[in-house]
Amino acid sequence: MSDSKANPIQVSRFQSNLSLSNRLSRLLWGAVWVVFFRFTPRIAFGWRRLVLRVFGAKIGRRVRIYNSATVFLPTNLTIADDVVIGPQVDLYCVAPITISDNVIVSQRAELCTGTHDYTQPDMPLIARPITIESGAWICAGCFVGPGVQVGTRSVVGARAVVFKDVPADSVVAGNPAKVVKYREGDSGR
Numbered sequence: 001m002s003d004s005k006a007n008p009i010q011v012s013r014f015q016s017n018l019s020l021s022n023r024l025s026r027l028l029w030g031a032v033w034v035v036f037f038r039f040t041p042r043i044a045f046g047w048r049r050l051v052l053r054v055f056g057a058k059i060g061r062r063v064r065i066y067n068s069a070t071v072f073l074p075t076n077l078t079i080a081d082d083v084v085i086g087p088q089v090d091l092y093c094v095a096p097i098t099i100s101d102n103v104i105v106s107q108r109a110e111l112c113t114g115t116h117d118y119t120q121p122d123m124p125l126i127a128r129p130i131t132i133e134s135g136a137w138i139c140a141g142c143f144v145g146p147g148v149q150v151g152t153r154s155v156v157g158a159r160a161v162v163f164k165d166v167p168a169d170s171v172v173a174g175n176p177a178k179v180v181k182y183r184e185g186d187s188g189r
Contacts, residue, residue, distance in 0.1 A: 029055055029074060040067050052077065060101065076113075080134075095127035095146070100134040106158075109142045133168070153183055 036051050045064045052059050056075035059065075065085040071077055076093035079085070080101040087107045091097055094114035105111070111130050116123040128147030135153040138144065144162045151168030161175040169183045 026073065033070070038067055042067055086140075093130075094125070096129040097132075098129065099132045100136075100152075102135045103132050103137070105132070105138045106140040106142075108140055109138045109144070111138070111144045113146050115146050136166075155183070 032051065032055070037048055040047055044067070048065050048067065049059045049063055052065070052071065052074050057071070057077040057079070059077075059079050060081035060083065062081055063079050063083045063085070065079075066087040066089070068087045069085050069089040070091065072092045072094060074093075076096045077091060078096065078098045080099065080103075082102050083099055084104045085091070085099075086105060086109070089105050089107065090110040090112070092110065092112040092114060097111055097113060099105070111132075113130050114125055114127045117126055126146065130144055130146070131149045132138065132144075133150060133152040133154070136150045137155045138150065139156055139158040139160070141159045142156050142162065143160070144150065144156065148162050148165060150156060150162070150166045151170065153169045154166045155171040156162055156166060156177065157171060157173030157180070159175075160173050160177040162172065162177040164176070166172050166177070167179065170179045171181045171183060172178060173180050
């Protein structure tokens with residue numbers, strides 16, 4: 001079925017609307033990531049902080065980003081002090097990702113700030129920032145979608161899929177993620 005009527009969407013929808021300088025900077029970052037980030041010793045946290053800072057990321061003190069983590073666009077990444085970004089974490093920061101202090105993002109979690117408007121024939125990019133507040137824990141294999149704010153001291157359970165804001169001091173789990181309990185010590189609940 002190679003009939004042109006079978007697929008009414010034009011090939012042009014796959015063309016990038018990003019500037020040439022944007023595409024070139026991402027190409028350069030990709031090469032630097034492979035050579036100077038990905039293949040560094042696992043314990044070279046200071047070196048990886050430096051490489052990210054050179055490419056425009058705002059990285060705090062004592063941040064541990066593992067060498068298998070990926071960052072789409074470092075200029076859209078802000079990480080405060082005492083944060084751990086675990087192995088194989090994907091920070092897809094088309095829009096800003098802001099991570100406050102004392103946060104853990106566990107292995108294979110994905111923070112994705114971009115999606116597409118599937119209701120439009122050309123499916124334009126929609127980019128919304130993600131904010132992870134102080135003391136939160138994003139557990140293994142989670143997906144946090146565009147525009148989400150994860151509240152202070154919240155826990156996003158393993159494999160959870162989050163498309164709505166997570167209240168402070170809550171524990172969410174499931175697909176879609178729902179509050180399953182509140183953390184002890186929260187006086188209001």
